[in-house]
Amino acid sequence: MAELPANPEDKLTTTRLCAWMRVLVESLALAGSAVRCLPQRGDCHDQHFVRAVAVSRVVVLGAGVAGHTAASFARRWLDRGDSVTVVSPKPDYNWVPSNIWVGVGLLKPEKVTFPLAPVYERAGIEFVQAAAREFHPEGDGEDRTPYVTAESANGKRSKIPYDFLINATGPALRFDKTEGLGPDGGHSLSVCQPAHAAQTAAAVDDEVERMRRGEKRRFLVGMGHGTCTCEGAAFEYIVNLEFELRHRGVRDRAELTWITNEYELGDFGMGGMQLRGGGYVTPSSIYSASLFAERGIDWITRAHVSRVEPDRVLYETLDGLQGEQGFDFAMLLPPFSGVGLQAFDRGGAEITERLFLPNGFMRVDADYSPRPYEQWKAADWPRTYQSPEYRNVFAAGIAFAPPHAISVPRKSPNGTVIAPAPPRTGMPSAMIGKAVARSVVDMIAGADAPTRTASMAEMGAACVASAGANPFKGTAVSMTVFPIVPDFERYPEHGRDPAGTFGEIGLAGHWVKIMLHHMFLYKARLRPGWRWIPE
Numbered sequence: 001m002a003e004l005p006a007n008p009e010d011k012l013t014t015t016r017l018c019a020w021m022r023v024l025v026e027s028l029a030l031a032g033s034a035v036r037c038l039p040q041r042g043d044c045h046d047q048h049f050v051r052a053v054a055v056s057r058v059v060v061l062g063a064g065v066a067g068h069t070a071a072s073f074a075r076r077w078l079d080r081g082d083s084v085t086v087v088s089p090k091p092d093y094n095w096v097p098s099n100i101w102v103g104v105g106l107l108k109p110e111k112v113t114f115p116l117a118p119v120y121e122r123a124g125i126e127f128v129q130a131a132a133r134e135f136h137p138e139g140d141g142e143d144r145t146p147y148v149t150a151e152s153a154n155g156k157r158s159k160i161p162y163d164f165l166i167n168a169t170g171p172a173l174r175f176d177k178t179e180g181l182g183p184d185g186g187h188s189l190s191v192c193q194p195a196h197a198a199q200t201a202a203a204v205d206d207e208v209e210r211m212r213r214g215e216k217r218r219f220l221v222g223m224g225h226g227t228c229t230c231e232g233a234a235f236e237y238i239v240n241l242e243f244e245l246r247h248r249g250v251r252d253r254a255e256l257t258w259i260t261n262e263y264e265l266g267d268f269g270m271g272g273m274q275l276r277g278g279g280y281v282t283p284s285s286i287y288s289a290s291l292f293a294e295r296g297i298d299w300i301t302r303a304h305v306s307r308v309e310p311d312r313v314l315y316e317t318l319d320g321l322q323g324e325q326g327f328d329f330a331m332l333l334p335p336f337s338g339v340g341l342q343a344f345d346r347g348g349a350e351i352t353e354r355l356f357l358p359n360g361f362m363r364v365d366a367d368y369s370p371r372p373y374e375q376w377k378a379a380d381w382p383r384t385y386q387s388p389e390y391r392n393v394f395a396a397g398i399a400f401a402p403p404h405a406i407s408v409p410r411k412s413p414n415g416t417v418i419a420p421a422p423p424r425t426g427m428p429s430a431m432i433g434k435a436v437a438r439s440v441v442d443m444i445a446g447a448d449a450p451t452r453t454a455s456m457a458e459m460g461a462a463c464v465a466s467a468g469a470n471p472f473k474g475t476a477v478s479m480t481v482f483p484i485v486p487d488f489e490r491y492p493e494h495g496r497d498p499a500g501t502f503g504e505i506g507l508a509g510h511w512v513k514i515m516l517h518h519m520f521l522y523k524a525r526l527r528p529g530w531r532w533i534p535e
C-alpha cells in the first residue's frame with residue numbers, strides 16, 4: 001500500500017483518523033467484505049472512506065518536461081488501484097535542451113530521445129499515443145464523467161475519462177506566423193524538435209564543406225517573429241555554432257549574425273538579469289554583448305522578422321524602420337502558442353474561452369486583468385495552476401497562460417509587438433509538474449484544495465547554457481536567478497535577490513551541462529533513485 005500523502009496544512013487529527021480508517025477499510029476490502037457499497041463522496045470522512053474503495057483516474061496530457069514529471073510523481077504517490085494515464089502524440093521522450101547539440105552535429109537524435117512505452121509499462125503508467133483535442137469537463141448528455149477526446153495518428157478519436165486532468169501539452173510551434181519561416185516548406189531551420197535539429201546539423205555540414213572549398217558563408221540565428229520566447233535556446237545555438245565552426249577550422253570564412261526581438265541583448269524574456277560573479281554585478285546585456293564581441297558575432301536587436309525568403313529575412317525594428325539581412329543558413333525559432341485544445345460543456349456548447357486565453361494557453365489561478373506595465377505585480381502569477389473553472393483541472397509547464405510578459409511590452413509605431421514572451425524553462429516546468437501532481441494526489445486523498453504551490457515569482461531557477469561543447473576547451477554560462485519573475489516590492493532595485501542571482505562562464509559549466517544531460521535523461525527513464533534527482 002502506498003504511503004498516505006503528506007499534507008502539512010491538514011488538520012492532523014482528522015488526517016490520522018482518516019488514514020487509520022482507510023487502512024481498516026482497505027483491509028476489509030481485501031478480505032472481500034462488502035465495503036464497496038459505501039456511500040458516495042460527501043464530507044472529509046466520507047471522502048476518505050470512498051477513497052479507500054474507489055479508484056481515481058489521473059490523466060496527464062503531454063509527456064514533456066512538465067507532463068512526464070507530473071505523471072511519474074503522481075504514479076509514485078498514488079495507490080496502485082488508482083490509474084495514471086499519459087496522452088501524448090509522440091512515441092518518444094525528448095530532452096529538449098540537448099537538441100542544441102544535435103543541431104550542431106555533436107549528438108544524434110537518439111541520444112536525446114527514448115521510447116516512452118517501455119518506461120511507462122515498467123512504472124505502471126498507461127500510455128495513449130494520441131493528441132488531445134477536446135476537454136469535456138462536465139461529461140456529456142449521456143454521462144457526467146469528465147473526459148478528453150484524443151486523436152491517434154490514424155485519425156481515430158477516443159474518449160479518455162478522468163477524475164483529475166493535468167494539461168502539460170507545451171507549445172505549438174507557430175512557424176505559420178511568419179511567411180517563409182521554418183523547415184517544413186519555409187526557408188529557415190529549427191532546433192525545437194530532434195528531427196528539425198538533425199536537419200539543421202546536416203545543413204551545418206554542407207556549409208562547412210562549402211567553406212572548406214573556400215566560400216564565405218553567412219549564418220543568421222535568432223528569433224523568427226517579434227513575439228518569440230526561448231531566446232536563451234537560440235543564444236545557446238549561435239555560440240555553439242560559432243564554437244563548432246572554429247573547431248572545424250572554417251571560422252574565418254563564416255559571418256555570424258544574431259537577430260532578436262529583445263530590446264537589449266541578454267533580456268531572455270526575463271527583463272534581463274543583474275548577475276553577481278567575479279566580484280562584480282554585471283547586467284546580462286553586457287555579459288551577452290561581451291561574449292558576442294569576443295566571438296565575433298554581430299547582432300540586430302528590437303527586430304520583428306516579417307518574412308523569410310530563400311536568402312534573406314525582412315524585418316521591422318521598434319523604431320518602425322524596415323531592414324533586411326541576407327543569409328546562406330538561417331536557424332530561427334518560431335513563436336509559441338497553446339496547442340489549440342477546445343472545451344465543451346455538458347450540453348455540447350463550446351466553452352474554450354472560459355478555459356483558455358486567445359493564445360491557446362490555459363487559464364489558471366493567475367490574475368489576468370489587463371493592466372499597464374507599471375502595475376504588474378509578482379502576485380499576478382499563478383501559484384497552484386488549478387483552473388478557476390474546474391477544480392479537477394490543472395495546467396503545468398508551457399501549457400499554462402502567464403498573466404503577462406516579464407519583459408517590458410513594446411510596439412513599433414506601426415503597432416507591431418516587438419517584445420519577448422515570458423519563458424518557462426525546464427526547471428520551473430518540472431517543479432510546477434511535481435507541485436501539481438502532489439496537489440492532485442492530496443486532493444484525491446481528501447484535501448479540498450491544492451496543497452502545493454510553485455509560483456514563478458517565488459521560485460528561483462538555475463540554467464546552464466552551453467557556449468561550446470568540448471571536454472577541454474568548451475564553456476558554459478552557469479546562471480541562477482531568484483525569483484524568476486521579478487518582485488519589485490521585495491527587491492526594489494532590480495526585482496531580484498542579488499544574493500541568488502549569479503552568473504559565471506567557464507569550462508566547469510560545460511562539465512556541469514554534460515552531467516545534467518545524463519542525469520536528466522536517467523531521471524526521465526525512471527531508473528533506480530530517479531526521484532532523488534532534483535528537477
Ligand SMILES: Cc1cc2nc3c(=O)[nH]c(=O)nc-3n(C[C@H](O)[C@H](O)[C@H](O)COP(=O)(O)OP(=O)(O)OC[C@H]3O[C@@H](n4cnc5c(N)ncnc54)[C@H](O)[C@@H]3O)c2cc1C
Binds near residue numbers: 426427
Ligand atoms: C531548443 C530548445 C532548447 C532549450 N534549452 C533549455 C535549457 O537549456 N534549459 C532549460 O531550462 N530549458 C530549455 N528549453 C526550454 C524547455 O525545453 C522547456 O521549458 C520545456 O520543454 C517545457 O516543458 P513542457 O512540458 O511544458 O513542454 P514540452 O517539453 O514541449 O512537452 C510538451 C509535451 O506535450 C505533447 N503534446 C503536444 N501536443 C499535444 C496534444 N495535443 N495532446 C497531448 N500531448 C501533446 C508534446 O508531444 C510533448 O510531449 C529549451 C527549449 C528549446 C526549444
